[in-house]
Amino acid sequence: MSTKLAINLHKLARFTNTAIPIFTLLSFLAGWRISFYFHFLTVPMIGLTLINYYYLFAQRNHSLLRNFGILGQGRYMLESLGPELRQYLYSGDTEERPFNRTERAEVYRKANNVDSASSFGSQNDFDATEVKLRHSLFPISKENLLPYRLTFGEERGIQKTYTLTVPFIISGMSYGALGKSAIRSLARGIAQTGGLMNTGEGGYPKYHLMENCDLAFQIGTAKFGVRQEDGTLDDQRLADLAAKDQVRLIELKLSQGAKPGKGGMLPKEKITAEISELRGVPMGQDVVSPTHHPECEDYHSTVAFIRRIQEVSHLPVGIKLCMGDPRQFAELVAEMKRQDSFPDWITIDGAEGGTGAAPKAFIDRVGMPLFPALKSAQDALVSAGVRQRLKLVASGKLINPGSQIIAFCLGADAIATARGFMLSIGCIQAMQCGSNTCPVGITSHNPKLERGIDIADKALRVANYVHSLEHDLDELLCAAGARCVRELSFDHLYVPNETLLYPFAHRI
């Protein structure tokens, strides 16, 4: 016979709601008759009684509080503590999303220059459904590796090409989404590696520029920093920005993995007077960017607009998009071919990508995940015979070497990551990027929270992270028997079963 141990909440609430005023009365009587010191208890008890009556009889918003009184608050309290309790106490090392503890720990160790070797065995399920790198029977040694060089703009023969010597780019994150200390830490750190940082769509990159790193200036659909009154591109302002020494490339954002088909979003909590000035937006209300550029109404105008930005800026110009329908992507490529006009690179951002703020339905349910999208893009470019006309950059949870190598095999020439770099400067995945309350100050403009960031120390971590990623990439290339990422291909991948093959096998 089993004994059922259950709490009867109705009885407990009735007991609590009766006990509180009785206890208050007893405490009052004791203070009156026995000792004045009992009133130190009476005062808070009166407060508790009043709050309880407010919950039970006055407020109408919360049914739970109306029915159970103060006891119902316990539920709200535990619920709000739930994420922390799960993260600290209950979640297994491989359970959390978007990044589990083992994935985050790998970044932290790289950033702290600690050996990231693991012992005993993998914590992943080896149920043979994972894509794996096929190593070579004859690995090569490091001396045989070719140095990484990727020159944007070389295909068009422009004067101001840009050569990337490190394949890891800090993906677009604006000043606004991130606080100034985080921006400066990332910028200073990437400058130490000779790498590249994307400004994100936040307008004039004041804090990015302070640290002397190479920048890709991003034009989002709101065109912060380069906008005319009517929301279209101001050629002169773009030319002025492009003339700055540190601005080496321009990226036109068509869409972003976390919210394709929806413009950027900056919640009002994060709009300080300075951000309002830099972006040219009012304070006190959420800023939602348009869903698309007015200049990009169809394939023809989109290609023409990319060309215009190339002509105005004289810099390499790329586009960033999340794949929706691969047939539309193929049509865009066909139009580029028709006009004989190509962007200098395309960034494919997977639907699993991060964001400062976006509606949940978009984060969860819109857009293609990175790997099948990247494969589709690579296939479309190859089958159109134009793969050599541009570079491919991949982003979407590529924070560790294990996933980065898969992206290289699927056609990526370089990797961009936002959250990998956030983790490298101490992000704890508190999931509060949109609310200005980031406990480690990375996505906050509250000076009390930003003070936790020591820019010099965090910059060093960024550099360590990059160097460690480079080191691991070299080792993986050796194992694959490839001298550089360009020698990797789909054939280097073990793709185990039909389900996984389906998206990869998708031909346009």
Ligand SMILES: Cc1cc2nc3c(=O)[nH]c(=O)nc-3n(C[C@H](O)[C@H](O)[C@H](O)COP(=O)(O)O)c2cc1C
């Ligand atoms: C806090 C935050 C802010 C972002 N801001 C931008 C932005 O301004 N422009 C943009 O194109 N993408 C933005 N992104 C998306 C990233 O650039 C990137 O495409 C996406 O997060 C995928 O990379 P990840 O998975 O390595 O983070 C942002 C992401 C985060 C987490």
